[in-house]
Amino acid sequence: MSELKTSPETKQSLHDWLVSDAPTSRRQAKLSSYYRAWLTLKSNPMAMFGLAILSGLLFIAAFAPWLAPADPFEQDLAARLLPPGEGGYIFGSDSLGRDILSRLMYGSRITLYIVALVALMAPIVGLFVGTAAGYLGGWVDVVLMRITDIFLAFPRLVLALAFVSALGAGIENAVLAIVLTAWPPYARIARAETLTIRNADFIHAIKLQGAGAMRIITRHIWPLCISSLVIRVTLDMAGIILTAAGLGFLGLGAQPPSPEWGAMISAGRKFILDHWWVVTMPGLAIFTVSLAFNLLGDGLRDVLDPKKNK
Amino acid sequence: MTNLLEVKNLCVNFPTRNGVVEAVRNISFSLGKERLGIVGESGSGKSMTGRAILRLIKKPGILTADYIKLEGQDLLKLSEREMRGVRGHKISMVMQDPKFSLNPVMRIGDQICEAYQLHSKVSRKEAVKKTIEMLEAVLIRDPERVFKSYPHEMSGGMGQRIMIAMMLIPDPQILIADEPTSALDVTVQKEVLEIMDRLVRERGMGLIFISHDLNVVSAFCDRVLIMYAGRIVETCRADELSNAKHPYTQGLLKSLPQLERRVDRLAVLQRDEAWRTAPSVSGIVEPERA
């Protein structure tokens, strides 16, 4: 009996402890702020919908070999261009008789791989450039920010196209090209944050204790820049996916027979009028995933934007 | 003769996640052709009271009252459309900081003309003429130039005079002045107050003067309501303010520096939780039979 009664109570008290107005430790305050953010996010059905889709995507990508009904590369020329549902192909088969569903499942790995790499590299490059410019100031700032502006002046896709064509087609080069075009906004954000932090009293205090520039930047400025960069990255994810898919579509990203979604659309283009599913399915996949990222990012921004938490 | 305005049991509530915040709690007061001061700290509900009279409480705020009668007519019973005929035309409001309360991308003259033309069907030419007159009335030199200027080109004192001109041009009966001088330099505060005072008296208007500044209120108003935590804790004639009985008012008075008497250390206001829960004092004054 007592077991049954305490369980909801401990849950309740944990909730109370987390939403307490007067946290007693730094850990509680921190956990509490995360918990509140989570509560706000949870109350946003659209963001939760996005989160659910992305969790599903992660699951599919992780367990693709077990989930996929067929080998994504196995060709069956006798079963070319079968419509969805026919011959055991749930999403139909492509021009080489490969199972589209299985290819999409394996393709999710490529999409996540590209997104993860870009989302890691671009903000880091931006962080380096931005904090260096902001902290060191003077001519370093001028030069770095000028370079940032120059990259910002290029339209992203066009610059990425030019880079890939120079570097050669392929996933890694596509990632590199996207990173090269994606870092400037992060540098701007990191610089702005650095400028505000740099003159804070606690930085002066640390300086008086004898900390050097490297230590201040890595230990004190970087951690404080992270949160604004994370928001921006989440909002940029969908854009990264679309750019990657665009490069794949133009034949500059992943190369056949890789089941990259953009490349699949490109391959199905010839058959679109009579075999709609070959193009429609991978397009829907791209759309769904980037919509999920957008929904989540939009919700996260509402949660994390301090201006709206008044 | 009746009061211009009578407010009975006015409440303004803001529902939040952690319960309802009661900004104004059951206050009642009246306004004749007089200058009524409302004093209190920030958060005491004095500004909310001003806005509630105009029914301009922003969402999610909820306004309730037994009635808000303007010359016997209950404003709460009016439709939003009819209420728009009251705003500006019958009751107007001057706000704290002209930097924020004037539209930054509209010419000053256009903003004033707009207020005038909204309530009187006149030609643009007539409105311009009237606007220039009004700018002269608030002692603005070179009104033609000011007419064509933008708010950011004006000083704070000028801005507030323009605001007064804009709010008085439709000839309202009541002016609510919500901390009209707090954002101004001390040197121009008096000037702006004098202009406002003169215009209000000349036109036989009622004035509700909301301020946190006891000195200004006692010098400038006829009667004072003192608010604390959304309630009226005391009401008295302005010239008798120094004899106020409520400990909160006394505390406020004591915390002010004074010229006549040397005080080594200004008192810090001691608050009593009982003030918060005590019932509101009525600020209604029966009009004298003339």
Added chain:
Amino acid sequence: MTTENNGGRRRELSSSQKFIKSVTPWVIGFWKTTFTVLITMVGLLCVTFIIGRVMPIDPVLSIVGEAASNETYQQAYRDLGLDKPIITQFFIFLWDVMHGNFGESLLTARPVSQDLIRVFPATLELASVGIIIGIVIGIPLGVIAAVNQGTWVDHIARVIALIGYSMPVFWIGMIGLMVLYGKLDWVAGPGRLDIFYVDIVPSVTGMILVDSLIAGDMTIFWNAVSHIILPAGLLAYYSLAYISRMTRSFMLEQLDQEYITTARVKGLSETSVVWRHALGNVKVPLITVIALSYAGLLEGSVLTETIFSWPGIGSYITTALLSADMNAVLGGTMVVGLVFVGLNIFADLLYKVFDPRAK
């Protein structure tokens, strides 16, 4: 006006002002602007030059061919100036570009500059129609969403915008063609005109919609409309997503301002408060948003044009790219970059014209 912190309210940068600062670094004096723009343009050329030089494709081989003798190769190598130091090469490149010389296209065997002049109006036409539709729908959508913040109207506007952000434009273009042209035949197919209308009206601006109106040929005008409506509509959707979201957030910020209360105190109707007073203030930052999304459309046109066989700068670049026609790629990239910078400056100028405080 005193900026002193008088009433306990500091004049902070509003989010729209922050936005302006974050996207147009050159909201500053004229000379500084000119200087910044010059530096940016030279930098732009520098980046293009570097991309061109690290190309794994040997530019000499693509001219003389695989079978050429060593002597012919060396001759071509010198003709291209590749024997000179890299910095000299850069200045020669700079000099050429300043004289409008982007080299010759391998594919069309014509000077790249001529090609660009020929294809640019098509892109301009597409992007302009797109942005006009985007503005006409996007701004009201954003305003309505802001006024109805938190209601279902707001949510619908949000979903519409997010879908626009999430759509792979090349895919939806193909689906649109398949359904609206292939199955339903509501719009015309790829290209700018039906084949039998091509080259009938004299080219004045290079934009067929305008040229056909000048020539007074309504048949061709409507034919051009039926061709442009789908690709421009897609671009418009993309831009209206951005414009409506930005309009919404700017409006929310303005609706919270004190002058809005003033307008209400005056007795103005909600319509006047929103559309005259609030939108009047939003107009200024919106100019930058519109310029940016216009520039974004030039970029979006790369994929759209490929799908719709639209003979603009986007398909010019992609075709050149796929056939390793590096002069054409670089020339095209550079022109798009310059247009980008130009639009930014233009937005900045407009900003100064429309915002009385910026003078």
